[in-house]
Amino acid sequence: MPAFTSPVPPGTGWPDDPAGPATPVARAAEDVARLAGGARDLAELDARVSVCRACPRLVEWRERVAIEKRRAFAAEPYWGRPVPGWGEEEPRVLIVGLAPAAHGGNRTGRIFTGDRSGDWLFASLHRTGLAKEPYSVRAGDGQRLLGARVLARVRCAPPDNKPTIAERDTCGPWFARELALVIRHVRVIVALGSFAWQNTLPALADLGFAVPRPRPSFAHAAEVELPGPYGTLLLLGSYHPSQQNTFTGKVTEQMLDAVFARARHHAGLA
Numbered sequence: 001m002p003a004f005t006s007p008v009p010p011g012t013g014w015p016d017d018p019a020g021p022a023t024p025v026a027r028a029a030e031d032v033a034r035l036a037g038g039a040r041d042l043a044e045l046d047a048r049v050s051v052c053r054a055c056p057r058l059v060e061w062r063e064r065v066a067i068e069k070r071r072a073f074a075a076e077p078y079w080g081r082p083v084p085g086w087g088e089e090e091p092r093v094l095i096v097g098l099a100p101a102a103h104g105g106n107r108t109g110r111i112f113t114g115d116r117s118g119d120w121l122f123a124s125l126h127r128t129g130l131a132k133e134p135y136s137v138r139a140g141d142g143q144r145l146l147g148a149r150v151l152a153r154v155r156c157a158p159p160d161n162k163p164t165i166a167e168r169d170t171c172g173p174w175f176a177r178e179l180a181l182v183i184r185h186v187r188v189i190v191a192l193g194s195f196a197w198q199n200t201l202p203a204l205a206d207l208g209f210a211v212p213r214p215r216p217s218f219a220h221a222a223e224v225e226l227p228g229p230y231g232t233l234l235l236l237g238s239y240h241p242s243q244q245n246t247f248t249g250k251v252t253e254q255m256l257d258a259v260f261a262r263a264r265h266h267a268g269l270a
């Protein structure tokens, strides 16, 4: 595979770039575990996530996409790096997705930003009072989450939106550490899609939440109460606002709005 390097070196002026030239780089699974576990706060975690190179296939893919680009974005620089979580540092609502999109988060450097899924998601978050603006176009666009934080289970755009099991597991400590750093504030987690649902439950069990056995199944608008060390958390399921789901009507604006309105109300943000 060609050895592409990151199109945007850390600390070179990209808006909201959390990293700098001295940020330590994970190059293997054990580095991810060590650097994630040792991150003292979200700022340090985000910086370390954003320069990670632990999965060779995903590093090659994200950087290839960032160089080849899609025609519509040919004149724009692509981020081409892992995409950290984004939003409030003390969120009451946490929104978990699968992974950044090749020409969305991988282009803009912000999760669910610059693609159709993000258009749907942020329009709904705005309608339900969880986002300041009805769009999410690029880093530094004035968007702000209100009482919420969005993060992906896997931080690099995967080919066909499908990380391997090994890649999912390698990336797990970034997700686990981010959860650990914010969980005491969180009242509701919205899992966008079954991958997010299935991978959030074990991470919550590791943090001391009582996860039922057998594990509850994913469905749109499914709800599970999970007692834990910081009170009882509500896990809500939602179909992912992917183009396939929105085009086919599997998920509608009303369905998304109902989930996020429920989340906001339950979290005491209404």
Ligand code: SF4
Pocket (backbone or CB within 6 Å): 026, 032, 049, 052, 053, 054, 055, 058, 059, 082, 154, 155, 156, 167, 170, 171, 172, 174
């Ligand atoms: S998927 Fe996660 S662990 Fe793998 S390179 Fe990206 S950020 Fe690192």
